[in-house]
Amino acid sequence: MIELILDTILPGDAALGMPPASMLDFEAYQLRHRVFDQVDAFVAMIDGVARERFGQPFEQLDASQRLAAINGCKVVDVRLFSSFLTHVMRAYYTDRRVLTQASAGAVPPFPAGNELDTDDWTILEPVYMRGAIWRSTDSL
Structure with missing residues (x-):
């Protein structure tokens, strides 16, 4: 089920x-x-949200329902949701294949890495x- 959750969050782009x-x-x-x-804990939470909102397990939901179930987890436990999402993003954007495709290279983005336009x-x-556009507090 974790693969389905991961692909719902980051489906990739062919x-x-x-x-x-x-x-x-x-x-x-x-x-x-x-x-x-x-x-x-997140997998258990998302399955609970899917069953509560849609009456079926997460694996049986269509793509839009899966996304709605993942977003519904924010309301249940925002800390767990944020922590899980942070780990997914870190895992994805530190993968060598992703970095190669994104042309990020091995340099840090800032301050000495990628340059920004002025x-x-x-x-x-x-x-x-x-x-x-404010009033002076001296007159109060």
Whole structure:
């Protein structure tokens, strides 16, 4: 069931060559980071949400229902939801195949890695020219 959950969150993109999350060795990630208990708790929670909302196990839901069940987990336990999602994203975006396809390379994104285009700060000029928009607290 974990593969179905992973693919619902990160289905991949064939056009970009991005693999679905189920192609990762998520079990090795769990072992390396010792998060089996959190993952098991999330799987149990999502199955409970699926049964409560749709009257059937998570595996039997269609794609939109699976996504709704995953989003429904936020209401049940936002900390567990956030923790699980963080682990899924870390596992996915540290995988060598994903990094290669994303052309991220082995450099950190910031500060010495990937360069950003310079910003156009002149768009803030009208805000600066407007002047202060608050009242002075001295008169209160």
